[in-house]
Amino acid sequence: MAQVETRSTSRRSAECSPIILREGEQVRLAFIPMLVDNSSNPKASVDGSFIYQRKAKSGRWLPIRTVALSTLKAGEEFKLTLHADELRVLVEGIARLYKLYGQAGIPGGSKTFVELDESLAKFVNASAKDLAVVFEKDSEATQSLLADLVRWLATTPGRREVAERLTSLLPHQVPSFSALLGLASVKEALAHWKQNQEEPSEEFWQRSLAERSFVLSQVFAYPIVVIAQKAYVGGKQVTRSGGKEVDFLVGIESTNAIILLEIKTPMTRLLGQEYRGGVFPFSRELSGAIAQVLRYRQLFAKNFTAVTEELPGKLTFGEPRCIVVAGDTSELETSVMRESFELQREQMRGVTVLTYDELFRRLEQLITLLEGTTI
Numbered sequence: 231m232a233q234v235e236t237r238s239t240s241r242r243s244a245e246c247s248p249i250i251l252r253e254g255e256q257v258r259l260a261f262i263p264m265l266v267d268n269s270s271n272p273k274a275s276v277d278g279s280f281i282y283q284r285k286a287k288s289g290r291w292l293p294i295r296t297v298a299l300s301t302l303k304a305g306e307e308f309k310l311t312l313h314a315d316e317l318r319v320l321v322e323g324i325a326r327l328y329k330l331y332g333q334a335g336i337p338g339g340s341k342t343f344v345e346l347d348e349s350l351a352k353f354v355n356a357s358a359k360d361l362a363v364v365f366e367k368d369s370e371a372t373q374s375l376l377a378d379l380v381r382w383l384a385t386t387p388g389r390r391e392v393a394e395r396l397t398s399l400l401p402h403q404v405p406s407f408s409a410l411l412g413l414a415s416v417k418e419a420l421a422h423w424k425q426n427q428e429e430p431s432e433e434f435w436q437r438s439l440a441e442r443s444f445v446l447s448q449v450f451a452y453p454i455v456v457i458a459q460k461a462y463v464g465g466k467q468v469t470r471s472g473g474k475e476v477d478f479l480v481g482i483e484s485t486n487a488i489i490l491l492e493i494k495t496p497m498t499r500l501l502g503q504e505y506r507g508g509v510f511p512f513s514r515e516l517s518g519a520i521a522q523v524l525r526y527r528q529l530f531a532k533n534f535t536a537v538t539e540e541l542p543g544k545l546t547f548g549e550p551r552c553i554v555v556a557g558d559t560s561e562l563e564t565s566v567m568r569e570s571f572e573l574q575r576e577q578m579r580g581v582t583v584l585t586y587d588e589l590f591r592r593l594e595q596l597i598t599l600l601e602g603t604t605i
Contacts, residue, residue, distance in 0.1 A: 232345040236337045242267035244336050249323035251316040275331040413600045423590040430497045448592040457481045463526045464533030476526045486546045492523040494556035496586040510570035523552040552581040559585050
């Protein structure tokens with residue numbers, strides 16, 4: 231988007247940022263425009279001058295000494311040639327200034343104006359009724375615009391300031407809007423689960439949960455923060471081989487205590503073949519995941535200082551909890567299988583086994599709770 235800076239020089243004039251027509255490493259040609267309040271012809275509101283500038287060591291562009299036309303002798307002339315691209319830049323730049331004058335007149339003080347894309351300008355200037363019509367049509371342009379706006383709000387270096395400004399401008403609407411966004415995020419995560427229940431890739435679920443880390447907070451009864459994905463917990467040999475990485479290293483916000491989270495897939499079998507009448511042991515895959523996360527905890531304990539020294543905040547080691555997310559309880563078709571699973575799950579010390587459907591069922595409960603309130 232084009233940007234114009236202005237600085238008032240009087241009540242009836244204002245300097246504008248230069249229109250750069252030609253630029254090299256050390257010399258450039260610019261048109262220096264001026265907005266003027268022309269009472270005799272209001273439409274003729276821009277004047278200015280062409281100037282060659284040289285870059286100083288400081289990086290500033292300074293005017294090159296000029297020669298007065300009065301010094302010309304008979305038969306002598308000055309010639310300034312503009313190429314087609316340069317002339318187009320000049321014409322578009324001046325047209326932009328005419329438009330600015332028509333909207334803002336002679337701006338006072340120092341100001342910066344940004345020319346919006348036509349569709350964005352309509353969006354910004356639309357009434358609440360017009361916006362409702364636009365969103366009801368659900369046009370691709372509107373969706374793209376909203377996505378770009380949200381992406382900018384989430385990634386701009388000044389996002390904290392933007393958020394504070396929005397909060398100060400709309401103190402009563404922000405909580406409701408935040409709740410709506412939260413509900414939409416939870417619904418999207420639940421829909422993602424329902425569409426991909428049979429996805430067998432661990433990398434897919436690693437990425438899915440990383441992109442929706444708030445889902446992991448449903449495992450706990452207190453706020454948590456994801457410290458790292460694929461976190462190194464130790465185990466490297468002299469040859470640099472053998473390093474171990476837990477899927478998620480999670481911290482409890484209030485105490486900085488550690489939780490090691492290992493994920494498999496919804497397709498991971500929970501139980502193995504029936505051992506004897508009514509006895510179903512954990513499957514090889516689930517038993518392996520439990521043994522693996524316990525090994526990670528052991529290595530992490532041995533290497534705690536070394537592997538956490540570069541983290542910005544202090545972590546509390548304590549007695550780290552281990553979580554394994556795997557499988558789907560729809561596999562437990564009989565009461566005997568459900569009983570075998572629960573007996574083993576509840577008797578384990580230091581490791582919690584949670585299935586994917588249980589995790590996402592908590593999201594369903596959260597949606598019911600949120601939709602039952604006034605948002």
